[in-house]
Amino acid sequence: MTSLVVLPVLIPLCAAAVMLILRSPMWQRVLSFVALLSSLAVAIAVLVEVWTDDEILVTRLGGWPGSFAISMVADRLAAVLVVVALGVTSTVLIFAIGQRSRDEQSPFYHPVYMVMTAGIVQAFLAGDLFNLFVAFEILLMASYVLLTLEGTREQIRSGTTYVVLNVIESLVLVVAVGLIFGATGTVNFAELPARLAELPDGVRNGLQLLLLVAFGIKAAVFPLFFWLPDSYPTAPSSASAVFAGLLTKVGVYCLIRVQTLLFPGEMRGLVLVVGALTMLVGVIGAISQQDMKRILSFHIVSQIGYMVFGLGIGGTAAIAATIFYLIHHIPVKTSLFLVEGIIERDSGSSSLASVSGLARRSPMLAMLFLVPALSLAGLPPLSGFLAKFAIVRAGLDDGHYVVVTVALVVSLLTLVSMVKIWVGAFWGEPSNDRDISQANILLASPSMSVATGMMVALSIAIAIGAGPLYEFAGDAARQVLDVGGYVVGVRGS
Amino acid sequence: MKMRSSAILSELVDRWLTKVATLIAVYVTFRGHNAPGGGFAGGLLLGAAFVLQFLAGDEPSIRRRPIRNPEMLLGVGLLAAFGTTLAPLIAGGSPLESYIWKLDVPVIGEVKFVSSTLFDLGVFAVVVAVVLMILRALGTEGAGVSAHRGRAASRDQGGAPR
Numbered sequence: 001m002t003s004l005v006v007l008p009v010l011i012p013l014c015a016a017a018v019m020l021i022l023r024s025p026m027w028q029r030v031l032s033f034v035a036l037l038s039s040l041a042v043a044i045a046v047l048v049e050v051w052t053d054d055e056i057l058v059t060r061l062g063g064w065p066g067s068f069a070i071s072m073v074a075d076r077l078a079a080v081l082v083v084v085a086l087g088v089t090s091t092v093l094i095f096a097i098g099q100r101s102r103d104e105q106s107p108f109y110h111p112v113y114m115v116m117t118a119g120i121v122q123a124f125l126a127g128d129l130f131n132l133f134v135a136f137e138i139l140l141m142a143s144y145v146l147l148t149l150e151g152t153r154e155q156i157r158s159g160t161t162y163v164v165l166n167v168i169e170s171l172v173l174v175v176a177v178g179l180i181f182g183a184t185g186t187v188n189f190a191e192l193p194a195r196l197a198e199l200p201d202g203v204r205n206g207l208q209l210l211l212l213v214a215f216g217i218k219a220a221v222f223p224l225f226f227w228l229p230d231s232y233p234t235a236p237s238s239a240s241a242v243f244a245g246l247l248t249k250v251g252v253y254c255l256i257r258v259q260t261l262l263f264p265g266e267m268r269g270l271v272l273v274v275g276a277l278t279m280l281v282g283v284i285g286a287i288s289q290q291d292m293k294r295i296l297s298f299h300i301v302s303q304i305g306y307m308v309f310g311l312g313i314g315g316t317a318a319i320a321a322t323i324f325y326l327i328h329h330i331p332v333k334t335s336l337f338l339v340e341g342i343i344e345r346d347s348g349s350s351s352l353a354s355v356s357g358l359a360r361r362s363p364m365l366a367m368l369f370l371v372p373a374l375s376l377a378g379l380p381p382l383s384g385f386l387a388k389f390a391i392v393r394a395g396l397d398d399g400h401y402v403v404v405t406v407a408l409v410v411s412l413l414t415l416v417s418m419v420k421i422w423v424g425a426f427w428g429e430p431s432n433d434r435d436i437s438q439a440n441i442l443l444a445s446p447s448m449s450v451a452t453g454m455m456v457a458l459s460i461a462i463a464i465g466a467g468p469l470y471e472f473a474g475d476a477a478r479q480v481l482d483v484g485g486y487v488v489g490v491r492g493s
Numbered sequence: 494m495k496m497r498s499s500a501i502l503s504e505l506v507d508r509w510l511t512k513v514a515t516l517i518a519v520y521v522t523f524r525g526h527n528a529p530g531g532g533f534a535g536g537l538l539l540g541a542a543f544v545l546q547f548l549a550g551d552e553p554s555i556r557r558r559p560i561r562n563p564e565m566l567l568g569v570g571l572l573a574a575f576g577t578t579l580a581p582l583i584a585g586g587s588p589l590e591s592y593i594w595k596l597d598v599p600v601i602g603e604v605k606f607v608s609s610t611l612f613d614l615g616v617f618a619v620v621v622a623v624v625l626m627i628l629r630a631l632g633t634e635g636a637g638v639s640a641h642r643g644r645a646a647s648r649d650q651g652g653a654p655r
Contacts, residue, residue, distance in 0.1 A: 006578075006588045014575045020568030061578075063587040107564070 004046050005059040005072045008039040008082055009122045016114035028110040029097055035114060036093060039121070040086040047079040051472070054479075056489035058127065066491070067188040071127035073490055076476035077323060078124045081253060084330050085124065087458070088245050089117045091451045095338055096238035098447030099345060103149040103236045112149075116142030116242070123250045127490065129177045129187040132254065136173065136218070140166050143247060146239040147231065155234045162231040169217040176210035183207065190490035192262055193483050208263045212271075215258060219251025221308055222277040225301045229285060232300070233293035233350075237341025240293065244300050245334030249326055252307050256322065260480045265314050272312030276403045279305030279410040286417045292340045292350040292425065295417055296333075299376060302410060303329055309407060310391045313398050320477035321390035324470055328383040328462050332372045335455035339369045342448055343425060346441045352424030359426035362441045366426050368449075371456050373422070375463070377415035383463040390470070502549040514542030522617050523610070532613035536620025543621070547628050563625035570618025577612040 015035030019028045050057055057079075060069035074082070093113065096104050103109050119139025126132040144166075148159040181187050183203055184195035196204060213224070220228040228248070232240045259271065282302025289295045307329070310322030340350055342365065347355045359366040375382035378389075388411060395404040442449040462469060479485065518539035525531025581590040591609040598604050 003582050003587060006582075010575060010579055010588070014572065014579065017568050017571035017575055020564045020571065023564065060587055061589040063581075063590040 003059050004042055004049075005057050005074045005125060006061070007042045008046075008086065009072070009118045009125065011035050011039045011042070012114040012118040012121075016111040016118070019111045019114070023107045025105070025107075028107070032093055032110045032114065033090070036086060036090040036117065039117075040083065040090060043079070043082045043086050043121075046074050047083050050074055050076055050079045051475075056479075056486065058490050067128075067186055067191050070131050071188065071190075071490070072122075072125045072131075073127035073189065074125055075486065075489070076472070076479050077253075077256070080327065080472070080476065081124045081249075082121050084327055085120050085246055086117070088330055088334050088455070089113070089120070089242060091454050091458075092238055092242050092245075092334065092338070094454075095241070095341065095448050095451035098445045098451065099236075099238055099341065100445075101150070101236050101238065103146070103239065106149055108145065109149060112142045112145045116146065120246050120250060124253060127189055129180060129189070129192070131187075133170070133173050133177055136250075137170060139247065139250070140170065143239075143243060147235045147243075149239075150236055152234075158231040158234045161227055165217065165227040169214055172210060172217070173214035176207060176214055179210065180207055189257070189261060190487045193264075193487060196262060204263065205267070208258065208266060211258045211262070212255070212267070215251045215254040216274070217251075218248065219255055219304055219308070220248050220278075220301050221274050221304055222281050222301075225278065225282065225304075228301060229289075229294055229297040232297045233291065237337060237344055240297075241334045241337035241341065244296065244337050245330045248300055248304055249330055252304060252311075252326060255308065255311060256319070256480065259311050259314070260319065261483055261486060264481070264483060268312050268314050270312075271308060272400065272403055275305050275307075275309030275312050276406045277305070278302065278308055280406055283410045283413040283417065287413060287420070289417075290352050292343065292352060292355075292421055293337075295421060296336050296340060299336075299414065299417070300333060302414065303333070303376065305410070306388065306391055306407060309403055310394065312403075313391075313394050313400060315394065315398065316474065316477050316481060317397065318391065318394035319481060320470070320474040321387065321394050323476050323480075324390055324466075324473040325387040327469065327473070328375075328387045328459065331455050331458040331462065332375050332384060335368070335372045335452055335459060336376065338448070338452040338455055339365065339372070342368075342441060342445070342452060345448070346444065352421065355425045356428040357426070357430030358441070361430045365441050365449075368452050368456050369426065370422070372459055373418040374415075375459055377418050378411045379415070381463060383459055383466065386463065386466045386470070503546070506546050506549040511542050511546055514538055514545075518542070518617075522613060525613060526607055526610065532616030533620055536617040536624075539617075539621050540624030543624055543628065563622040563629065566618050567622035567626070570615045570620075570622060573615030573618065574612050575615075577608060577615065580608070 012035050015031050019031055022028070022031070046057060049055070057074040059072040061071070062069055096109075096113075116139050119135050119137075119142055123132060123135035123139060126135050144159065144163055147162060148155045177187060180192070180196075183199055184192060186192060186195060196207070199207075217224045217227075232243055235243060255271075259265070259268075279302050282298050282300070282305060286295045286298035286302060289298060307322050307325050310318045310325060343355060343358065344350045349355060371382065375384035378384045378387075388407070392404050392407055395401075395407065518535040520535075521530040521538060522532050522535030523530075525534065578589050581592070582588055584592075586592075589609075589612075591607055593608075594606045596604045596606065
């Protein structure tokens, strides 16, 4: 039973290997679906197991004992994120196949997509720091390829920035892992809390800062976010949807682990300030943009700020809010990028200046945009409102009035920039261009619309099921904060 | 003149270096279970031989080498590695667990086979395939990676060297 944990990583990898042998487009697509859906089924089984039994599932590779083995650990937080990640990658796959973009036509698209999925899943399940580093490398390598697969001049240019920045991030991370191993003699998450606690304060702070910088680059927090709004908009829509939805969230997940497991509650002040600045700078960047993809990319940064803010508050309520925020944010952000992909396919551009009147042409598409956009801004009764409400309340309870004010202002500014997209792209007269204005945007590629609809439906479902989901987030937060329980749970199984 | 010297070089490398390098690569790979070596080091050795051959000759010399389809080799290698990771699960072990079989072969004597050898061979294949793909991508004029199906197909049929 415990070996189940390794399957969501291995199935996509095996599928990638088979796809390199069978390079027919048809087989690759079928295999992609089979692999992702079977991984999703296993992940759901793991989640159910972890949820009902309050148990931590551990797989030790090679059957080695204790901390000698590379271990894969699924606790509540990891298990739920794996399910969400696989759900999102499966949905985006439907979109990508429907889009028939140039990158999807490449014989390398599907294998690389599988490898990236495996990397994301492994990052969530990693039970030691080095394994986590390897997971990051896997998903980064795959994301380099996906970002530049179409090979346009713009993609290569921004791809270079992306690669260089992420290599620096990897370097910082591997140095941190090396130093931590040197100082404590282990990289295992179950061993580290006790060993790190024995170190002198200066060493601890240094190590924590290194980890925060490494994961901060990945999560795109202020002031390390500048690579994101530059590179994501150039990626093909399907790739940028996964990047936007999942890659930065992997960074946030690691920040949660650093702040709760390795260095519980330390440097909260710094994290809090970084969170506030990330929110503010991200949204100001978004307001100044004129291109849908770029606006949405800046919003990733700003939304990350909320999660970092929750992390900075600390305590069960705030961590629960952060986890809820994380879960809600993934489908919302993904669906916004998918809607943008539909628009871009229709009008050949994501610039607000060249698109208009979409609401009149396709009210359905307008709805698909409006629901996640308002959710992102935090309007009730959508999931974004609940997530923001939870974080703001945790902040008020803890007396962080300044940052709460920032969060509320940012929420308003988010709405402003969403209105900007709405006014630019959806209002106004449809372009009186020949038969374009007659064509039905959503029916032009049904699978793209269905995939987007599924993502939006998921975000609505999160709002409807917010009660139980919030309770679950609370349970997950309690488990994440209970370092002793984690250590016993991992060692015991 | 240049063509000629290149042909001699290529022939020398082909006749001597490649074969010796292949032998050493195989030796290093199998030695790697209990001593320094292994699939990665072996793969790099053979990869280095391919690079040398590429430098000595011209681009088609890789193309007519036994491995014309590095993607396939990459897939097979990965599958061998992931397969050996998965297989113990079916036998009820933990992933990546290694098994040892001892066989009594007449004449040779006792032969020990360790299942992780398959993993190593997979790594070997992956490394060689990656070296070949890099050579093809960076070493061929104006071709680049065969990122798109149309071009890949025409290349696989062995389009004329530019």
